[in-house]
Amino acid sequence: MNANAKLQRIAVLVSTGRHPVSGTPRYSRNDAAALELGRKLAQRHGAQLDVIHAGDPADPALPEYLALGAAQVEVLTCAASDDAAKALATRVREHDLVLTGTRAEGAHDSGMLPYRVAALLGYALVGAAVDIDVKEGRAQVRQFLPKGLRRRVEAALPAVVAVHPLADAQPAYAYARLRAGSVWPAKVAARAADPEAAAWRSGPVERKPVKFAAAERRSGHARMLGATTTESRGGNVVNTGTSVEKAQVILAYLREHQLIDY
Structure with missing residues (x-):
């Protein structure tokens, strides 16, 4: 990206989670923080903000992202055995900045999605972000470090940034925004099965790892x-x-x- 180019398109990749006690579907708190940082950047730079999910358009947790400030949520229709990273990477290839949470909550929460998307796109990846700004074609990120430490790093755009749960973001839930927004499915041109799907086994958690x-x-x-x-x-x-x-x-x-x- 040219150093003088303007930040034009931001993508926020969102997943769904489950309440740790009741198991009720809900939005992911990590991705909600990424959405809030993306909203701030879009307002500051006049950029287009796209909120994208790969999965089931009928998931009851997705409308909650509308209440958190997404004008609409685009859903790339994928089965559980499909490679969501490939579908997402294809969709966000033209975006200047891609934001995600550090990991999903209560789903396939390996934390590998940001890394896989960045690798498929050939973009730089910055993890554990607590604050983000963009200047002169570069993402300026303040990273979370243990024991209360922070450090600033930069990455040339386009880039993928994974947002830490303790990010400087306070999402606000508004029911009126939920009613005004929309969740709409988008067809995936070429769905690809995940090569590791055959080895997966889903079931209730019996004990903590x-x-x-x-x-x-x-x-x-x-x-x-x-x-x-x-x-x-x-x-x-x-x-x-x-x-x-x-x-x-x-x-x-x-x-x-x-x-x-x-």
């Missing part, structure tokens, strides 16, 4: 210092090497701390 955590061997004083400072705790940051070499580093760490036994 167990997170791997190395045994804490430091003193109480050292642990208290670690909670308030940012010094290294002995981990390794691996930026070079092939994917196989990086996987071997992870396996070596897991074996060292006896988190796996193979």
